Amino acid sequence: MTLFETTRRGEVTVRDLSKSFTLNGQRLNVLRNLQLDVQSGEALAIVGPSGCGKTTLLRVLAGLESPDKGEVLIDGHPVQGVGTERAIIFQEPRLLPWLTVLGNVAFGLQVRGKPRESAEARARHYISLVGLAEFESAFPRQLSGGMAQRVGIARALTVQPEILLLDEPLGALDAMTKLTMQEELSRIWREEKVTMILVTHDLEEAIYLADRVLVLPKEKGDIPRLIDVSLPRPRDRSHARFVEMRRSLMAEFGLN
Template identity: 50%
Template sequence: MAGMSQQPTDGKIVVDGIDKQFRSGSGTVEALRDVNFAVEEGEFVCIIGSSGAGKTTLFRIIAGLEEATDGTVWLDGEPIEGPGTDRGMVFQEYGLFPWRTVLKNVTFGLEQRGLDKQARLERAREMIELVGLDGFEDSYPKELSGGMKQRVGIARALAVDPEILLMDEPFGSVDAQTKQRLHEELLDIWSATNKTVLFVTHDVDEAVTLADRVVVLTGSPGSVHEVVEIDLDRPRSRTDDAFAGYEQRLRDAIE
């Protein structure tokens, strides 16, 4: 990955001049062009944009699952060059192992890190309690609702104590009522853990509900059109005029 020799600006995560091109039989497709922004430690930042603006591609580059064509993503001053336990990931597809119980799904990452059994179980139970799934430790994914599955995914991501929580449209598959409840729970978890959260969504309402700041990607190739600070106290009410004003500002920016 090309890039500068040192992180160019302060921030927990610094996205520095990211370009991404894909080569196919019909030629080269440019997905991202010169994307730049920073995320401070403990901040909750949402990335939004229209379809084709490169949100998920950018997420995968920050996660270390995809390599940028040019530019660098920095984490604490070090370039990201692949996946790492410093980043916990939650996807729209739950990604749970159907043959493992809730408890065993949450201990999976801890097993990969070589923790002893007692330490794994204690940490997993702590995370299961944090996401409100006490009593479901021995349940299998097929026995859970969509919202419960996603909470297992969050518990699994948090179990390894990552510095960053990366979330790619994690609530896109649940109904509106469940989504609202998950928003409240996620903000409680964020407050309790002080994690830095980077959250990709196409839902403007969701971004205004959750974020300290919103990065708006537009165009094809995608680039940063605007970074909007959401200056509203939490919890936020969707019926407030100020909330509606931010929604409209973000919609106008996307369009």
């Protein structure tokens, strides 16, 4: 339960979604007739080889790209551009260097017209949630990569989205920081009960964080697959079922 109550929904419906780009004068089909349903509060990971359309799908869900055909619905309403019910976190946190941690996290609320005092009160809550209460006066140049990404997560959560979209948010971190941040993301998702859709190249990360994994194929004639991750939380990476699921997912990409 959060300190700031909202009506959380965040159901995503994708119907017959197709998206293509023109590259070197040729039409490149990235997504074709995709069907997808994401339930409220679900954690979905999207994996697949480079060029399969992972980030393109996330950008369409965010309203940053328009599909060629088909539709995306949020709680039954068509997506038409960006919306306050969705927040996106990129691999780079993209913090404003002239603002402190508190200023960066409160920025989105103040832009929306929320008074500074109440914006900073809410920002402090989420700064504490991501474990940076002692760093609210620090500037981005004084933060490690993992800390900066925590600020980005806090900033996204402060506007209280129904849906949190993450595009390789931990891809630039070192191995130990990445594991810590995976645990933090899992904890935050459980506490906030927000719908989370995560693009990642890390198959173990997908299993650790997601309820289901959407596997997008490289070959356009192949059909995307949804894999249920029926493992208890918090997840144990050394558990036999976890190891077997990781091995099975790696086999999808010929990595075994």
